Amino acid sequence: MLKEQFVPDTVFMYVSKGALQTYDGNKRMIFRAGEYGMAQKNRLVKYELVDNGASFEPVIFCFGESFLQAFKNKHQIEAKRNPFRDTFIRIPSTPLINSFMDSIKPYYKGVMELEEEFEDLKYEELLIILLKERPELAEVLFDFRKPGKIDLEKFMIKNFTFNVNMDQFATLTGRSLSAFKRDFKEIFGESPSRWLVRKRLTEAYFLIDKKSKKPNDIYLDLGFESLSHFSVAFKRQFGQTPTQLAMDNNI
Template sequence: MLKEQFVPDTVLMYVARGAIQTYDGNQRTIFRAGEYGIAQKNRLVKYELVGSETSFEPVIFCFGESFLQAFKNKHQIEAQQNAFRDAFIRISSSPLINSFMDSIKPYYKGAMELEAEFEDIKYEELLIILLKEKPELADVLFDFRKPGKIDLEKFMVKNFTFNVNIDQFATLTGRSLSAFKRDFKEIFGESPSRWLVKKRLAEAYFLIDKKRRKPNDIYLDLGFESLSHFSVAFKKQFGQTPTQLATDNNS
């Protein structure tokens, strides 16, 4: 099942078992058992399990801004605020980080939870290891800037398939919700919600009609939550269901 998410905080993921494929609009990356990756905050991502859901087991560390601020001040870290293009940064396996993962087992309570008494200690230890292994991560971990105001039209045309709420699109384009809606109406001539549906349906029609894609293979990729919702919206827009269009093309 394809899932989508706005990433509000920096996250480290270790794949203990199974595999997961990620996509950030630029890059597709597969993380397999024994591999590590960092998801940058304030990014849009899609992810899909490779294999069955029961075969996937992640260990996740979510770094809140207040914790990172305190760590930065304590260790007097200077960050250059250089941007990493992709939302996911692969972290090489090493004896140091592998030993750390082994060390948390007595305190491990679930994918995102350690025993409370040890949580801050282990998080700090993990940060020290990450910065030792990959010093340039300081530019990711300690960049506390909010997303700046960017080209809304360019951003939306690129990211319209991400099924996240309007508030998150506003944040990512550096605007308040009211400013986002106002600017959006000026650029596209209609509300964000209506434009998103029409844009996704137009892309769906193209993929089915010209690329011969199957409706059940594309609806999640285009930001629709269910095949039935996609079919109803498609018929309302084009007068036939996506399955009818696909059948007509193959007849």
């Protein structure tokens, strides 16, 4: 099942088993068993398990800002401008990284959990290895700037299918919640919640009517939490259910 998430902290991921497909609004990537990746913070992502999630097992390190700040000060690291645009960055497999993953096995308790006594040590060791193998990752790891105020109209038209709360949309556009709602009303002439539903339903109608998409194949992609919620909202907007529209178009 497709899921989506606001990524508040930088995340390092190793896929131990299975495969994961990711999408950040621009680019799709698949991470398979034995592969590494990093997700940049303050981003919107969608992801789903490949092959129905059979035996999917990730190992995840979530780097909080306070930990990274302390590491940066300790090692006197200077970060320049972040050169990475995509949310997900593929990290090549190397003997050093592979050896590190083997080294955490005695302390590994779960997806994001190590034995407490070793946690900070292993997080720091991983950072040292990543910076040795790919120094340019410093620009990702130690960029502590908050999202600046950006073009709200352009951002929302690009990201309207992400089902995240208004606080997160506000953060990503560099605004307080009240400023986000005020600017949104000035630009679109209605509240964010009403505009999002209408925009998603309009896109759904287009995909079913013009692109012959099946309702159950698109509702999650468009930010609806359930097929029943999608169907009720669609009928309220267009006077017929998405299934009826699909049948009318012989889908």
